[in-house]
Amino acid sequence: MHVTSEQRLDDGVVERAFLLGEIPGTLWTPGSAPAPLVLMAHNNGLPKADPRLVARARYTAARGYAVATIDAAGCGDRPRSAAAEQARADLRRAMRAGEPTEEILESLVGPLVENAVPEWRTTLDALLELPEICGPVGYSGGWAALGIRLAVAEPRIAAAGLFAGGYVPRAQREEARQVTIPLLFLLQWDDEGNPRQRALDLFDAFGSEEKTLHANPGGHTGTPWFELEDGCRFLDRHLK
Known part of the structure; x- marks a missing residue:
């Protein structure tokens, strides 16, 4: 892991940009160490510099967690594939x-998930070697499909907070039955791009004995800020 920049922020959190081979990422660590690790991904691979993701990451780090995110292949500054760009153009059209957009979303999001999982696991290997980071590990983010796939593939992840705001491919909807870790699932009741019943069906499919659904009125980007605080309390129960 090659650190490309480092700065201490006003809240005492240290923010480091890094490269792991071709994978660009950001790591936020609190003043106390070692800290449990939270992997944080934004909806369907949106850039790691997205302001909403950065705000959530900084808040969570200030609560005593190491938080890391990476850019998925084809996202942020990483090269785009012709197939993904065509799928995005077809989706906009x-x-x-x-x-109907479901088949287009399958062709776009499905490969994104499959390509992202090995990179996240490689990143996890490297991060857990750092002395300021310890287990257990949590996942938090709007990319629910990635969280489901990681929860099934990666035994080091002990709990996950998922946002029901992005498309979840059919493969991950089936895999949800294999997810058994504690879950906090956030749903915007009036999300214009995410059918409510599909999100409720996904919540029902999870195999976890401990799973909690928080539903709030409002559209896709209207998740109340207090849910971030509740999310940290959820992480506190399972990672500290």
Whole structure:
């Protein structure tokens, strides 16, 4: 892991940009060490510099966690694939025309998940070698499909907070039955891009004995700020 920049922020959190081979990422660590690790991903691979992700990461780090995120292949500054760019163009066209989008989303999000999981696991290996980071490990983020796949593939993840705001491919909807770790699932009741019943069906499918659903009125980006505090309390119960 090669650290490319480092700065101490006003809240005492240290922010470091890093490269792990071709994988760019950011790590936020609190003043206390060692700290449990939280992997934080934004919806369907949106850039690690997205302001909402950065705000959540900094808040969580200030609560005593090491928080890490990476750019998925084809996202942020990473090269785009022709297939993914065509799928995005097809998605925009279908949305403008009011046409069905599920098959296009399958062709876009499914490969994103499959390509992202090995990179997240490689990143996890490298992060857990740092003296300021310890287990157990949590996952938090709007990319629910990635969280499901990681929870199934990666035994070091002990708990997950998922946002029901992104498309979850059929493969991950089936895999949800294999997820047994504690879950906190956030749903925006009026999310214009995420059918409510599909999110409720996904919550029902999770195999976890401990799973909690928080539903709030409002659209896709209207998740109340207090849910971040509740999310940290959830992590406190399972990672500290």
